[in-house]
Amino acid sequence: MSNSDDSELVPRFPPDRCGLALAAGVLGDKWVLLILRQLFYGVARFEDIRADIGIPKSVLSTRLADLITEGIVVKRPYKPEGGRTRWEYHLSKKGVDLAMSFLALLEWGNKNLPISGAAIGPVEAATRRHLRVALVDDEGREVPMQTIRLADLSR
Numbered sequence: 803m804s805n806s807d808d809s810e811l812v813p814r815f816p817p818d819r820c821g822l823a824l825a826a827g828v829l830g831d832k833w834v835l836l837i838l839r840q841l842f843y844g845v846a847r848f849e850d851i852r853a854d855i856g857i858p859k860s861v862l863s864t865r866l867a868d869l870i871t872e873g874i875v876v877k878r879p880y881k882p883e884g885g886r887t888r889w890e891y892h893l894s895k896k897g898v899d900l901a902m903s904f905l906a907l908l909e910w911g912n913k914n915l916p917i918s919g920a921a922i923g924p925v926e927a928a929t930r931r932h933l934r935v936a937l938v939d940d941e942g943r944e945v946p947m948q949t950i951r952l953a954d955l956s957r
Contacts (some may be wrong), residue, residue, distance in 0.1 A: 815952065828872055829900075833857055833865050835907075841875065841897065842904050846890040866891055874900070906935045 817823035829835060836855045845851055852862050869875035874897040877889045893900070905924055912921040924933040936944045 815954075825903075828874070831865070833861055834869065837862065837865055837869065838874070838893070838897065838900065839904065841891060841893050842901065846892055848889065848891070851891070869897075872896075902935060905933075909935050 829838070833855075836857070837851060840851045840854055845854060848862065848866075851857070852859060857865075866875060866877070870877060873894055875891050876894045877891050879887050880890050881887045908923060911917075912923060925931060926933060937947070937950065938944050
């Protein structure tokens with residue numbers, strides 16, 4: 803999706819009209835992505851998230867509060883037997899909508915970065931067939947990346 807050859811033909815989009823630019827403002831922090839990764843993988847408790855990614859408690863508290871404010875994460879109470887009420891964190895519908903983005907980043911990392919040991923990736927639960935992220939048209943046909951262009955969707 804390079805525009806170096808035909809820059810006059812490629813429209814320029816201001817950041818406030820570009821979902822990628824807006825998403826970067828919300829998700830563009832290393833800790834935010836790692837927290838969301840943990841929630842995506844099903845790790846929901848504060849101490850488990852903190853221990854798994856090695857994040858300072860104050861940073862985790864702040865980032866979780868921001869993600870709750872953005873509507874990406876919801877917090878739910880739980881009470882361990884004999885203990886006080888504590889909180890679990892889960893992806894909201896808005897957070898679950900990030901799944902394809904996470905899977906695309908996972909696929910990119912597996913392909914382009916050095917992985918220590920066996921890589922992880924998505925499989926179909928019943929058949930264990932490997933899955934990959936792809937762009938498809940309204941009829942479900944895969945569209946090659948080199949044919950894709952950005953356009954104003956209001957037209």
